[in-house]
Amino acid sequence: MKNSLKEKFLSPSKQTYQESFGKxxxxxxxLIIIALVVSILGFVTTKGIDTFTQSKINVFDFLFGNVWSPSSTGANGKPEVGAAPMIVTSFTVTLISAAxxxxxxxxxxxxxxxxANNRGSRLLRSTIELLVxxxxxxxxxxxxxxxxxxxxSIYGxxxxxxxxxxxxLFVMILPTVTSLTVDSIKSVPDYYIKASYGLGATRWQTIYKVVLKISLPGILTAVIFGMxxxxxEALAVQMVIGNYITMPTNLTTPASTLTSQLTTGIGNTIMGTLQNNALWSLALVLLFMSLFFNILIKIIGKRGAAKYES
Known part of the structure; x- marks a missing residue:
């Protein structure tokens, strides 16, 4: 009897097997997700550097050149593959929409x-979520x-x-920035707000002096997510920006971003040609910029957490 009870208590239970299976x-x-991410990074990087390894295009000329003409040769007898107009346009559109x-x-x-009261807050949140x-x-x-x-009609x-x-883009990123900003503001400890009221501050003084300052790292993270x-973004921008590859001189002339050039050109090129490799190099630039934004989010988050703990 004692041995059977001992074996019963020492043997793994059904919950133990379920937990092991879940792990x-x-x-x-x-592991599948990690493999997919590594595969995507490796594939885009491999295809993106072919412009510089196989086609012998100078990296400096690619990043800072003003002429995009992979299918023809320039004055130096080499194809001109300058992505600077698209890089500048992408950053300009992104910064203005975020601002x-x-x-x-x-x-x-x-x-x-x-x-807002609970009903008004839910209504506005539902409206913002609808935009997503x-x-x-x-x-x-x-x-x-x-x-x-x-x-x-306004600018001609x-x-x-x-x-x-x-x-x-402003309308498209507004839900993302708003939702993350709400979460950041709600994460401010309630006793900070009560202490501000206790010292005689008004509601707007509390919002400006306490809430926004404490939640600033979270708000910056929200803005970077929006950026x-x-x-x-590719399709929506492609439909309204004009898709003309030139260095932008003002905000009302047609231009082209990295994504709009990718979507318009990738279906009209042959794999392995310079035209196709150059587009993959644009995709590589986009990938690096995404990684840069993610690293920036991590840095801001860590600094905000350290500042909050201190």
């Missing part, structure tokens, strides 16, 4: 957290039919350009 499944899924979206996102977050589910092509079509004619020209692209979303 195995989780580890297997994690427009940030104050709107902070205002919405403050309204949802401190001003709208496909990019819908944003692009709205921009093509509304934003481009509006820019044309064709209406296509960086300004139209930035306005469309990452804007930098990688």
């Amino acid at each position: 195995i499944i989780s580890s297997f899924c994690i 427009i979206a940030t104050p709107f996102a902070i205002a919405c977050a403050i309204f949802m957290t401190f001003i 589910g709208i496909p990019s092509v819908i944003y692009g079509y709205i921009g093509l039919t509304l934003v481009v004619p509006l820019v044309r 020209g064709t209406g296509f350009g960086i300004l139209a692209g930035a306005i469309v 990452t979303r804007a930098f990688g």
